[in-house]
Amino acid sequence: MDTVHVRIGEHLMQASGDSLKLMNMFKKSLITSPVVYEQPDLIIHIREGYGIPFVDYEVDITKVAGKILFRRADYLIEAASDYRNAFIYVQDELALKHALINLYSSFIVSNNWGLLIHSSCVIEDGKAHIFAGESGAGKSTAAELSYPRELLSDEATLVKITADEITVYNSPFRSEIEMKGENRFCSLASINILHQAPHNQRITLRKSNGLLLLMDKVFYWAHDAKETDGIIGLLKILANGVPIYELHFQKNDTFWELIS
Template sequence: MPLYSIGGLKIWMEPRYEPLTSRSQKYRIEGGAEECDLRAVYTDEEWESAFARYKDAPRGSVEYMKTGARFYTAALALGCFYLHSSAVVCDGRAYLFSANSGVGKSTHTQNWLKRFGSGRAYLLNDDKPLIRLVNGVYYACGTPFSGKTDQSRNESVPLAGICFLSRGSVNEIARMDKGDVFPLLYEQTVRPPREDDMMKLLDMAEKLIEDVPFYRLTCTPEEESAEVSYAGMRPGC
């Protein structure tokens, strides 16, 4: 039975439809169910119930949504959670840009690719990167759950910072006060139904806010916005 290595974790998934079947291939490893760290699977009865509930949606879309939801909820038990964001890597560090859908996360990270070039910058995940703390270091991790397009890599990259993005007529970035971060962070991550999972999420969020720099960016869709955000977020600035 194939396993999938995501963020250094061994995941048991059983993709049957597109797009998850093809998007998960770069994460596939060999192994048995007894080796997995977590399971993102459903019974046949659960699938039939989900397909009936979303009967007007393609089965592949339902599978993609439901498997992602189970994966990210189960990952909380292992000290990981996702942030709805576009994750770009530049000079070996990951930068996450978060906002509601349609605000311009992907446009902004594409500007990084244009400005800094393929020799320095690439997309790690364009929708739901995993955040994981390993030996005192936070990593942003690629996942198969990358939004409308398959823009992801099976890599874990040290996290430099997280930025909440909004549209504007000028390009401006500022460091956030820690006390202002949580409402924005909570709005863009998993909301587990179980109380114990919620407590794990709150504990992880509290530590992340304490350890990782957060920023607010107001930006235009122009390429120059990448220079402004990088200058404000790069380590040592």
């Protein structure tokens, strides 16, 4: 049985499992911590050999005997009601990655800490800028075109939300560009809803319109009205605290002239 400790945002996760391949995923993709003497925020137990390879993103959710179960063709999560302790049964590494996103997103929403937003995020002059949009809008493209600026995410942006400050943390939940460096974080300066276009243009959105456009960008599996209300509350704070724009951009790095 192998056990590792990893840092995600402000949280310590303890993961254990018998599969060397799956445990190596933590060591490769997440920031591992040395032996620690603090209580983990999340404790997960990983088992291999569940289900079939990825079919689709459909997740069935049930509650039973104080637990919540998230079941997809390639993974099963059996979590305590506060998400602090869970068993994860997976088919492969892809299933484990998606199951971890599911579990961690549910954990931070349940604790009113923040959100995982389907987007990329780049640092410019010590401030973070999020790039979100529909599938194919150019989230990964914007991240790649932003090089050599530092990247905090290319798929799932980790945002801590309070009334005083909106902070983005280095996200381990990556699509293509591997996580590097320390557990970096910085203040969020803007959210940009992407549209590929022949000319660059940046249009300020009303807070209400920006909130609506962000609602379907949150990684969340709806099953509880209270948690859904919590997400809306966090999004309201986010929309009130950070300007949201429509960013029409050419497929080159000149769009940064509108942001910098």
